[in-house]
Amino acid sequence: MRVVKALLPLLAMSLLVLSGTVVLPTFASSSGTGGSATSDGRGLISFGEDVVIDSDMVGDVQVVFGSVKVEGRIDGDLLVFGGDVELGPQAEVSGEIVTYGGTVSGAGARSHPGLAEQAGVSLARMNDWRSPIGYALKLSFLVVWLVAAVVLSMTSGRELRASSIELRVAPFHAFGLGLVAFTSFLLTALVLAYLLSFVIGLPLLAALAVFALMTKIYGMIVVFHAVGSLIAAPRTREALQKRRWVRGDMGLVLVGLLVLGLVRMIPLVGNLVWIAASLFGVGVALATKFGRREPWFLMRGLELRVHDR
Amino acid sequence: MTDSSCRQFRGDPEAFSTHPESCVACAGILEEITQFDREFAAHATLQEVPPLEPLDSRNLPVASWEGASERAWPLAVLGALALVFLAVILFLLSGISPTEGFRAALMSQLPRFELFEIASVVGEGLRAAPLGVHVLILVGFTVINLIFLWLLRRAPRGVDAGR
Numbered sequence: 001m002r003v004v005k006a007l008l009p010l011l012a013m014s015l016l017v018l019s020g021t022v023v024l025p026t027f028a029s030s031s032g033t034g035g036s037a038t039s040d041g042r043g044l045i046s047f048g049e050d051v052v053i054d055s056d057m058v059g060d061v062q063v064v065f066g067s068v069k070v071e072g073r074i075d076g077d078l079l080v081f082g083g084d085v086e087l088g089p090q091a092e093v094s095g096e097i098v099t100y101g102g103t104v105s106g107a108g109a110r111s112h113p114g115l116a117e118q119a120g121v122s123l124a125r126m127n128d129w130r131s132p133i134g135y136a137l138k139l140s141f142l143v144v145w146l147v148a149a150v151v152l153s154m155t156s157g158r159e160l161r162a163s164s165i166e167l168r169v170a171p172f173h174a175f176g177l178g179l180v181a182f183t184s185f186l187l188t189a190l191v192l193a194y195l196l197s198f199v200i201g202l203p204l205l206a207a208l209a210v211f212a213l214m215t216k217i218y219g220m221i222v223v224f225h226a227v228g229s230l231i232a233a234p235r236t237r238e239a240l241q242k243r244r245w246v247r248g249d250m251g252l253v254l255v256g257l258l259v260l261g262l263v264r265m266i267p268l269v270g271n272l273v274w275i276a277a278s279l280f281g282v283g284v285a286l287a288t289k290f291g292r293r294e295p296w297f298l299m300r301g302l303e304l305r306v307h308d309r
Numbered sequence: 310m311t312d313s314s315c316r317q318f319r320g321d322p323e324a325f326s327t328h329p330e331s332c333v334a335c336a337g338i339l340e341e342i343t344q345f346d347r348e349f350a351a352h353a354t355l356q357e358v359p360p361l362e363p364l365d366s367r368n369l370p371v372a373s374w375e376g377a378s379e380r381a382w383p384l385a386v387l388g389a390l391a392l393v394f395l396a397v398i399l400f401l402l403s404g405i406s407p408t409e410g411f412r413a414a415l416m417s418q419l420p421r422f423e424l425f426e427i428a429s430v431v432g433e434g435l436r437a438a439p440l441g442v443h444v445l446i447l448v449g450f451t452v453i454n455l456i457f458l459w460l461l462r463r464a465p466r467g468v469d470a471g472r
Binding site: 142157 | 366367368369370371373374375376377378379380381382383384385388389392393395396399400402403405410411413414415425426427428429430431432433434435436437438439442446447449450453454456457458460461462463464465466
């Protein structure tokens with residue numbers, strides 16, 4: 001019965017989305033292989049296939065999980081998710097070029113004003129271990145994290161401590177929950193992306209983004225605290241009294257932050273450690289309800305047993 | 310000897326202490342008990358109670374909340390200065406303005422409107438996807454969220470589990 005109750009909202013949402021995809025107007029199909037592409041004469045939408053634009057096109061070009069080669073003119077925006085953009089010598093895009101999870105290359109890339117502006121500080125270069133920019137950006141991120149860690153340890157020290165203890169007591173549960181939560185956030189964002197055409201889609205997606213961001217920030221600072229506790233927590237009162245610099249929750253958080261920050265500088269391994277830390281953090285933030293240690297759901301069975309006594 | 314006198318002796322050995330002199334069986338039992346008492350007394354010596362040492366509270370394990378509210382400002386300030394100093398040097402080595410570099414780093418940490426644009430692109434693209442992709446996403450969404458809800462039901466152990 002409880003499973004059915006949990007299943008109902010999920011099924012309802014799934015059916016809503018499925019009906020949305022059927023009811024909403026779709027475009028007339030155009031040629032394509034491997035995936036599917038639709039065009040209504042005011043642009044092009046493609047899913048799962050590579051696209052070549054070799055003539056002039058009016059309207060936005062949107063490609064999901066596919067690459068685009070532009071040889072002609074696009075009078076609109078070029079939006080690509082999960083694919084690369086190659087701009088030929090004659091390529092011209094009047095609007096914006098937005099890519100996510102891909103690169104922009106080709107002879108035309110150099111002449112595009114928007115891309116020229118990005119060339120100075122490209123976040124994509126952050127993971128290039130040969131470039132000093134990558135290290136500089138990572139250090140800058142650490143400063144942002146440090147400010148957030150100081151603020152949170154001042155305002156919610158007790159909650160951080162409770163979550164940190166939970167992480168050290170049950171790390172595998174935290175990691176598993178973090179992994180599932182991350183996948184859930186992605187899939188929920190994907191499902192909410194269907195609903196963006198409706199009024200409700202945008203606020204729901206915004207709420208999900210804010211919640212995911214809060215969870216990530218809180219969780220990472222808990223991981224800093226846990227790492228700091230493992231490395232530098234005083235074991236006796238005498239050791240605590242001798243401490244001059246590393247004192248209290250803030251000190252432990254800062255030690256953990258600096259250690260993990262240094263580890264992040266290691267090529268490849270550093271990024272993997274940071275991702276793993278994020279999963280641990282997201283998991284423990286949710287497992288402890290942001291350190292409040294309250295259940296997310298009312299357990300009716302437990303409530304009845306307490307009343308029986 | 311009669312069974313009744315044996316029962317009387319076994320019921321109250323001190324009152325009928327002369328009975329074993331006339332009864333072999335009871336004399337044997339008495340001898341056995343006496344022997345056991347002797348052996349027990351030989352091995353059971355009183356342990357010496359160690360003298361109580363004065364309790365030194367400084368050596369007691371520190372609780373997680375002790376001193377937790379204290380602020381490590383020197384570490385925070387010096388840590389931040391060191392990170393900024395190193396980042397500025399690296400930005401300058403790369404020929405990039407440190408201000409521009411910090412701005413880019415800060416902006417990348419904030420949720421941007423671009424994300425919604427990307428979500429919109431994905432949503433539009435998904436509408437053009439084959440039916441199998443829709444079914445896959447919906448099944449994945451349902452299954453993952455059921456597992457998610459199930460994992461969230463577990464109560465945290467934390468402080469109760471000890472350290």
